[in-house]
Structure formats: C-alpha cells, structure tokens
Amino acid sequence: MxxxxxxxxxxxxxxxxxxxxxxxxxxxxxxxxxxxxxxxIISMTNYQLGWDFSRAKFVGFENFIRLFSGRDPDFWHSVKISLIFTFLSTSIQLILGYLIALLLNFKEFKLKGLVIGIMIIPLAITPTIAGQMWKLMFNSEYGLINYFLNLFFGIKITWLSADMAFWSILIVDIWQFTPFITLMLYSGLRTVPREPYESAKIDGANSIQSFFYITVPMMKNLTILALLLRMADALKLFDTAFVLTQGGPGRATEFLSLHVYRMVNAQNGLIGRGAAVAIVLLLLVTTISNALLKLQRREN
Incomplete structure (x- = not known):
C-alpha cells in the first residue's frame, strides 16, 4: 500500500x-x-424500449448488417439527405459568412455594432423556438412569408410540402447559424496584419486577388475550424427539423437523427437498431472531423 x-x-x-x-x-x-x-453494447443487442435488460439477446453485428444490406431502405435515404444538407448548409453559410465578415471589416462601414447586434439574435434563440417561429411564417395560408410573396408577386408557396420541406429547413439553418461563422471569421479578419495588403496594392493586386492570395491563406485554420464545428452540428440536426416537419411529409426530411428517433419511438422502441444508426452517425461526424483536422495539420 x-x-x-x-x-x-x-x-x-x-x-x-x-x-x-x-x-x-x-x-x-x-x-x-x-x-x-x-x-x-446496446447496438449489439435486440433490446427494445420497456424491456428489462435481462431479456435482451446479443445479436452481434446483425443490426449493422441490416442497415448496410438494404433491409432498411429508409436508412440510406436518411444518410443521403443528411450529407446533402450538411454540404449545402455549411457551404452557403461559409460564403455568406465571408461576405458579411469582409463588409464588417471595412473601416468605412459605420453600422458594425448594429449588424453584430442583429446577428446575435438568431444565435440566442434555441433551435426549437426558431423552428416554431419559422413554422408560423411558413404557413401557406396566413404565414408572413406568403403574405409578402402574394402582395408583391401574386404567388404562394407551400413551404412545408414534400417538395419544399427540405429547402425550408435549410433556410432556417442558414438564418440561425450564418452569424456563428460570420462572427468567427470577423474575429479572425481583425487579427490579419495590414502590411501584406499594402504590399500587394503596391505590386498592383486588386481586392479579389488580395482576398484569394492573402486573406484565404491566412484565415485557413480558422475557416477549417468553423467548417468543422458547423458540419458536425449540421449532421446531427434534429430540433429544427422535428419542430417543422417531424421528418415528413412522408420521409422527405427524415435526417439520421430523426431516423433514430423514429426507430426508438415509433417502431416498437427498437433501441438496439436505433443505437446502431446512432453509431453510424457518430462515425460520420468523426470521419469528417478527422479529415478536416488532418487538413489543418497538413496546412500548418
């Protein structure tokens, strides 16, 4: 001892x-x-909601084989729309984030405080509340968006229909999380020294050339970090989609997290199968995160 x-x-x-x-x-x-x-451990069993754990049987990789063998076709649909959503949302947020951050970084821009204050509002709202708010605005009959579309263009869009639900959720996600990337990039731009830009200007470089040859390389690590955080979050999207559509209409917006929810709550509480899907989601997030971190280390 x-x-x-x-x-x-x-x-x-x-x-x-x-x-x-x-x-x-x-x-x-x-x-x-x-x-x-x-x-x-749970993913290797046939455990169901409400069971005593002693009733569960070890099934090995059966739950995973079921997913990847095509016996659960909804799984691959969920993987596809989750990856597409993640790519679109992070790409658009990054582009908008850079544009707004560059605007805020101009010395001549006088409304920085106001714009930053407005951008903080979506970040302060929880995804559940944001979903409820946008659900009211997306309402095809009395929603605010359709009111203005009808007023100015004479059209109405069924925002939460099977064809539009995915894009509606994408709009909400972009609205809520573009400020996050914008503020990250803006904080990075404020630390970039002015000397390289002055030298480039003397050498005859225009603003676009300065952006791609000076700003982007010097902001690469911060950009990768912003992408890492947002891609991991977008892959796990649940709150907004659940409030707006609950995965519908049909399976149109059943992202992986919603697929897990449906298996656990709507299909006789298939906890074992739901755990297998959750692990696949975890592996997707880990793979993308490791790829971005590896890229960051290589650049360093």
Whole structure:
C-alpha cells in the first residue's frame, strides 16, 4: 500500500499538471466515454424500449448488417439527405459568412455594432423556438412569408410540402447559424496584419486577388475550424427539423437523427437498431472531423 501511495506521489510530483486535468477527465469519462461504451453494447443487442435488460439477446453485428444490406431502405435515404444538407448548409453559410465578415471589416462601414447586434439574435434563440417561429411564417395560408410573396408577386408557396420541406429547413439553418461563422471569421479578419495588403496594392493586386492570395491563406485554420464545428452540428440536426416537419411529409426530411428517433419511438422502441444508426452517425461526424483536422495539420 505504501509503495502504491509513494508511486502516486512521485507521479504527481513529476507531472503536476495531472491534478488540474483530472477533474475534467473524470467528467469526460462519466458523461462521454461510459455512455458511448453503453451505446456500443446496446447496438449489439435486440433490446427494445420497456424491456428489462435481462431479456435482451446479443445479436452481434446483425443490426449493422441490416442497415448496410438494404433491409432498411429508409436508412440510406436518411444518410443521403443528411450529407446533402450538411454540404449545402455549411457551404452557403461559409460564403455568406465571408461576405458579411469582409463588409464588417471595412473601416468605412459605420453600422458594425448594429449588424453584430442583429446577428446575435438568431444565435440566442434555441433551435426549437426558431423552428416554431419559422413554422408560423411558413404557413401557406396566413404565414408572413406568403403574405409578402402574394402582395408583391401574386404567388404562394407551400413551404412545408414534400417538395419544399427540405429547402425550408435549410433556410432556417442558414438564418440561425450564418452569424456563428460570420462572427468567427470577423474575429479572425481583425487579427490579419495590414502590411501584406499594402504590399500587394503596391505590386498592383486588386481586392479579389488580395482576398484569394492573402486573406484565404491566412484565415485557413480558422475557416477549417468553423467548417468543422458547423458540419458536425449540421449532421446531427434534429430540433429544427422535428419542430417543422417531424421528418415528413412522408420521409422527405427524415435526417439520421430523426431516423433514430423514429426507430426508438415509433417502431416498437427498437433501441438496439436505433443505437446502431446512432453509431453510424457518430462515425460520420468523426470521419469528417478527422479529415478536416488532418487538413489543418497538413496546412500548418
């Protein structure tokens, strides 16, 4: 026992940072690692909602085989629309974010405080409340958007129909999270030194050339970080889609997170199968995150 205590004391003496990191590591283990291990265990069983765990049987990779063999065709539909949504939302948000951040970075622009204040509003609203608000505005009969479309153009759009529901959710996501990327990029632009731009101007470079040859390379790490955070979040989209469409009409907006929800709540509580889909979602997020981090390290 003394030897064990002596070993711990010597270790802490040689690694004093351990006692500061230990509480955070303990929280990480309790809130992340243990639930993740339990999720993997559940995915290997036929466990259903309401069962005593002793009734569950080990089925190995059967739940995963069922997904990838095509016996659950809705799964591949969910994967497809989740990836398309993630690509579109992050691409549009990045482009808009750069445009607004560049505008805010101009010394001549006098409304920075007002614009930043307005942009913080969508970020302060929870996705559930944002979904409810936009659901009212998307209403085909008395919604605010159709009112103005009818007033100025004489048209009405059924925003939450099978053809338009996906794009409606995309609009809400862009509205709510473009400010996040904008503020990240704007904070980065404020740290970029002016000297390279002045030198480029002397050499005859125009604004577009300066942006692509100076701004983009110097902002690359921050851009990758913004993409990483938003892509991981977009892949896990649930709140907004659930409030607006609940995955419908039909399966038109059943993203992976909603597919998990439906399996667990609407299909006899198939917890084991839902856990398998959740792991696939986790692996997608991890793969994209690792790819972006690898790109960032390579650039460094």
């Amino acid at each position: 003394k030897n064990k205590n002596s070993f711990i004391k010597n270790y802490l003496h040689k690694n004093p940072q351990t006692k500061y990191v230990a509480p955070a590591m303990l929280v990480l283990i309790i809130l992340t690692i243990i639930p993740s291990i339990f999720l993997y």
